Amino acid sequence: MGLKLSAKGQQSHRLVIFAAIFVLMTLLILYGSNNVNDNIYSPLHLAINKAIKATDLKKWSGKDGYVPFHGNKTMSLHCGSCALVTSSSHVLGSRAGAEIDRAQCVIRMNDAPTLGFEADVGNQTSLRVVAHSSVFRVVRRPSEFLHRPDSSPVIIFWGPPNKMGKDAKGTLYRLIQRVSTTYSNMSCFSITASKMRRFDSLFHRETGRDRQKSHSWLSTGWFTMVIAIELCDSIKVYGMVPPNHCGKFKPPAKKMPYHYYKPRGPDECVTYLQHEGGRRGNHHRFITEKQVFGRWAKQYNITFSHPKWV
Structure with missing residues (x-):
């Protein structure tokens, strides 16, 4: 036993x-x-410590990074004061349209319209930054986005070089080239492959995060803000919420549509949080980008309105 x-x-x-x-x-x-x-x-406040150093965007910039879709135009736009109008629904009810139109240059993104929203977002457009995914939505409405007899807007298209590059003779490139030829009042440019890589490097440098390894895409807002800093002496941003607006434990009291022109679209904060935390597939790091914008505001004379950043 x-x-x-x-x-x-x-x-x-x-x-x-x-x-x-x-x-x-x-x-x-x-x-x-x-x-x-x-x-x-890693959260930005940790990742940011890995950034090499802050970039001087005025020295980083270079207008040689833009190539025309038609002719031999060059990117010569320069503005003293700029109004950067986001697509956020926070602009609704702002009655900021007249103030926006008084800026020397007005910058808009993708297919954000002015028609029907003039009181809040103004009517003028000097520059529009358009992602490859929004090209068809823009060209489908030429009277709104392309043929403005009272203006000569600049449109900068961004996207993968194999779709948007000068040597990419695909559907998108040919379509934009045809539009650029038809509406000669416009100046249409694409961002070169080398400058696209520099945008990636800038994100890595400013955040400590590698865009590709973190399975993310830069947003149109990222491209637009950097381009605005290149072109403008001062920038007033309309509708962009601060990075702490969409807290996980203290959500906003009121839900807001992601786009002002799509009232039944997805909720803004839900979209931001899903993208920021997404680890599979491709996402935008909206909140991380806004943290960088807050830092840049002190360097490049950027202010935020509707809502105001504290």
């Missing part, structure tokens, strides 16, 4: 050892996995 108890005791002892080893190995695997994720998805 004593021998049997001893054997059982040894077996129990071995089981305890195996269980302890299993738990330890599991913890090590989880710890290593968390470390990998932390490197890619």
Whole structure:
């Protein structure tokens, strides 16, 4: 009987050892996995410490990074004061339209319209920055976005070089080239492949995050803000919420549509939080970008309105 108890005791002892080893190995695997994720998805206040140094965007900029779709035009636009009108629904009810139109240059994004929203977003457009995914929505409405007899707008298109580059003779390139030829009052440019890479490097430099490793795309807002800093002496941004607006534990009291012209579209904060935390597929890091914009505001004479950033 004593021998049997001893054997059982040894077996129990071995089981305890195996269980302890299993738990330890599991913890090590989880710890290593968390470390990998932390490197890619660490919050900005940690990742920012990995940034090499802040970039002087006035020196970083260069108008040689834009090529025309038609003719030999050059990007010569320069503005003293700029109104950068976002597509956010926070502009609704602002009655800021007249103030926006008084700016020397008015900058808009993608297919954000003015028709029907003039009181809040104004009527003038000097520059429009358009993502490759919005090209068809823009060209489908030429009277709104392309043929404005009272103005000569500049449109800068951005996207993957294999779709938007000068050597990419695909559908998008040919379409924009045809539009640029038809509406000669406009100046249409694409961002060169080398400058697209510089936009990526700038994001990495300013945040410590590698865009591709974190499975994210730069937003049109990122391109527009950097271009505005290149072109404008002062910038007033309309409708952009501060980076802490969409808190996980203290959500805004009122839900707001993501776009002012799509009242039944997705909620703004839900969209921001889903994209910021997304780890699979491709997402925009809207909140991270806004944290960078807040830093840039002090360097490049940028102010925010509707809402005002504190």
